Amino acid sequence: MNLDSTTSSRQNLPRDPLRLVRWIVIGHQSPRDAIFGMDMIGFASNHCNLRHTEEPVTVSDNICWVVDLEATLEDAPALAQKGLQGLVQQGIAESIPDSGGALSGADLYRPGPKAAAWSEYIADDLQLCGVELTAERTVFHTGSNSEQIRCPHCGSDHELDTLPWSEAVERWHSEADCTLMCRTCAHSAPIVDWTFIEFDWAFGNLGFGFNNWMIDARLAAELGNVLGHRTKVVYEHI
Numbered sequence: 001m002n003l004d005s006t007t008s009s010r011q012n013l014p015r016d017p018l019r020l021v022r023w024i025v026i027g028h029q030s031p032r033d034a035i036f037g038m039d040m041i042g043f044a045s046n047h048c049n050l051r052h053t054e055e056p057v058t059v060s061d062n063i064c065w066v067v068d069l070e071a072t073l074e075d076a077p078a079l080a081q082k083g084l085q086g087l088v089q090q091g092i093a094e095s096i097p098d099s100g101g102a103l104s105g106a107d108l109y110r111p112g113p114k115a116a117a118w119s120e121y122i123a124d125d126l127q128l129c130g131v132e133l134t135a136e137r138t139v140f141h142t143g144s145n146s147e148q149i150r151c152p153h154c155g156s157d158h159e160l161d162t163l164p165w166s167e168a169v170e171r172w173h174s175e176a177d178c179t180l181m182c183r184t185c186a187h188s189a190p191i192v193d194w195t196f197i198e199f200d201w202a203f204g205n206l207g208f209g210f211n212n213w214m215i216d217a218r219l220a221a222e223l224g225n226v227l228g229h230r231t232k233v234v235y236e237h238i
């Protein structure tokens with residue numbers, strides 16, 4: 001990856017008036033490669049002044065989301081605090097946030113003293129590293145280059161442009177009937193039950209966004225235990 005020749009994906013983000021989707025750009029072999037591999041080099045180079053160049057350097061920020069798949073919108077704020085409390089008690093996150101310090105502008109809770117033990121990679125020497133909380137109806141979208149979607153009934157993969165999937169996403173956001181019909185088996189299923197390929201999405205009212213922080217699977221499981229709900233990990237590359 002030639003950092004100097006790439007452009008900032010953030011500036012090219014689609015402006016979705018409904019704010020349905022966290023558009024991102026992924027063009028790599030795996031979430032780990034995309035998020036905490038080479039892109040972190042670009043991020044660190046830019047933010048830490050480790051590298052000096054007259055050419056523009058990509059700013060690659062990444063968020064590893066743990067999404068609560070079962071929290072209601074009503075319960076989400078209290079559950080967000082419950083999850084945060086669990087992270088603080090384990091020494092994973094600090095209890096006092098940097099106000100507005102997250103990538104989204106939300107408060108950012110910096111890594112705690114035991115964060116590294118729960119992480120595969122953590123850029124805790126960077127200012128833009130910590131966990132933010134989202135407690136609103138959100139489509140956690142991992143990549144604008146998703147090309148296919150898989151039917152939960154028969155397992156058939158469909159090209160995205162052959163199904164009206166975006167309408168189903170909009171209906172989910174407005175809490176309407178969000179079912180999508182498979183053209184192979186003729187069964188319908190809610191959009192939340194379909195699998196986006198290659199990087200899956202999540203739909204929910206509560207998310208813990210680990211900014212520039214590749215968490216260990218144990219951390220996601222721990223959060224799920226604290227919340228008492230099923231969770232899904234979604235990788236977002238900004």
Ligand SMILES: [Zn+2]
Nearest residue numbers: 151154182185
């Ligand atoms: Zn099907």
